[in-house]
Amino acid sequence: MVSTFPMQPIGYVSSPYKNLREIPRGLGTKHDAEGVLEIKQELELGLTDIEGFSHLFVIWAFDRSEGFELLGTPPSDNRPHGVFATRSPRRPNPIGLTVVELLRREGPRLYVRGVDMLDGTPIFDIKPYLSNIESQELRRGWLAEVEAQTEP
């Protein structure tokens, strides 16, 4: 059984955020920052027909995060939660997942809205966003609790 899988960047994020403090965090945060997914030239063919999709999943590396903690307190709450029930950067595998809106493509560059990554973040994969979960079926655990407490 293979125990380690080596991942290599397919490209890098060009983002307005140069350090962590600049990235909006916490409850009700809306990520509408624009950025560019700069894919390696030799992989450009893999972007064929991506223009047809309005939204993309971006899978990327928390490359400036060190170590992990199984329990952590997110910025939106004062109670600790398990790392797999949060979007904490301090994860056993430092993998990030962001849904972005695709604005346009220029060759190997995807101009997108909704980046929450640091400038220079390595990208592992891009996939089309194909479907939603029905809103009435969605439960959002501790996050919904915090939201309910902070509503006026």
Next chain:
Amino acid sequence: MVSTFPMQPIGYVSSPYKNLREIPRGLGTKHDAEGVLEIKQELELGLTDIEGFSHLFVIWAFDRSEGFELLGTPPSDNRPHGVFATRSPRRPNPIGLTVVELLRREGPRLYVRGVDMLDGTPIFDIKPYLSNIESQELRRGWLAEVEAQTEP
């Protein structure tokens, strides 16, 4: 600049699918197979409070896929598309992404609906599914075209 990121499984999928032929593919496929995400005992604390979420993102390894192709023809179409505009297993980084419904948790085991992975698939990460894209904002490119052509 780091060029390779080693990822290690946080656990494995227990799935009814023992080989690729058994996994439903193509247009309109509904994945309602049940399975179990078996997380390593030493990471169980990281699942704290995950029960509150109805749906989870599972990031996993296409561990039985070899190599990649930048252009490929998916089962639902007869035209080739770029790998980043499809869910092809033959990707530069063999990373899979699946949204599952969490049915219940028993210690380090998450019982879920919606698995489309092979039995024994390594899991890299689990994240809570927090929000949808508004349906009226969603465009689904070549997939929507194929669906339109095949509707009665």
